[in-house]
Amino acid sequence: MHSKKRAHANLVDNQWKSYGTREEHRISITMMEEIYQQWVQWDLYDADDGTNGRPLPYYIVPTSELLDFLYAQINKYCFLFEHILAHTGKTYSLPETVVIVVALRALRFCYGSSLLGRESLLYKDRWEVKRSQKVIVKEGLGMRESIERCGLGWFLPKFNWNTWRLAAPHGENVLAGNLLMHEEYKRRWRAVKDLRDVFIRFN
Numbered sequence: 001m002h003s004k005k006r007a008h009a010n011l012v013d014n015q016w017k018s019y020g021t022r023e024e025h026r027i028s029i030t031m032m033e034e035i036y037q038q039w040v041q042w043d044l045y046d047a048d049d050g051t052n053g054r055p056l057p058y059y060i061v062p063t064s065e066l067l068d069f070l071y072a073q074i075n076k077y078c079f080l081f082e083h084i085l086a087h088t089g090k091t092y093s094l095p096e097t098v099v100i101v102v103a104l105r106a107l108r109f110c111y112g113s114s115l116l117g118r119e120s121l122l123y124k125d126r127w128e129v130k131r132s133q134k135v136i137v138k139e140g141l142g143m144r145e146s147i148e149r150c151g152l153g154w155f156l157p158k159f160n161w162n163t164w165r166l167a168a169p170h171g172e173n174v175l176a177g178n179l180l181m182h183e184e185y186k187r188r189w190r191a192v193k194d195l196r197d198v199f200i201r202f203n
Contacts, residue, residue, distance in 0.1 A: 015064045031151025077107040095165045139173035
C-alpha cells in the first residue's frame, strides 16, 4: 500500500514536468502513430511546431497523457495482485503464487525503461529446451505476439478469468518464480493445497 501511495503521489506531482526522450518497447510504432493522429485531432499539438513539415525522429507526448497511461498500466497489474491476495488464506497455493509472480513482474516492466524482451515469462509464448536428452516445454505470457498484432503488450489468452488462474495446460509450463520454489511446493503440496479448487470441484 505504501508503494501504491508513493506511485500515486509521483504521478500527480509530476504531471506538469517536461521530460526528455525515452525508448518504448511495449507499444508498436503503428499504435503510436494512431495515438499521435488522435492527439492531432484533439488539438494537443500546435499547428506550427517548427518542423517545417519534416517528420521528427520521435513523438512528442504530453506528460499528462503519458502519466495517465502509466497510471492505468500500474492499476491493472496491482488489481490482479491484490485480488489474488485478498482471496487467499494464510498459505498460498502454487497456482496462486504463479499469478502473483506474473502480476508483480508485469508491474515492474510496465512503467520503467527495462527491456521487456529480456523477461521470458512476459515476452515469449512457447519454446522448448533440452535437459539431459529430455525436451522440456516452457511458456510465457506472449506479450511479443500481442504487441505485434494489436500494438500494445498484454497477456495471451492463457488465463481462466472465472478462477483467476492460468488455464491448463499453460500453468504447468509457465516460467514463474524459480525451480527451487517449484520443488518446495511439490515436496509440501499437501500443506499448501488450494482449498478454492476443492470448492470449485464441489460446486
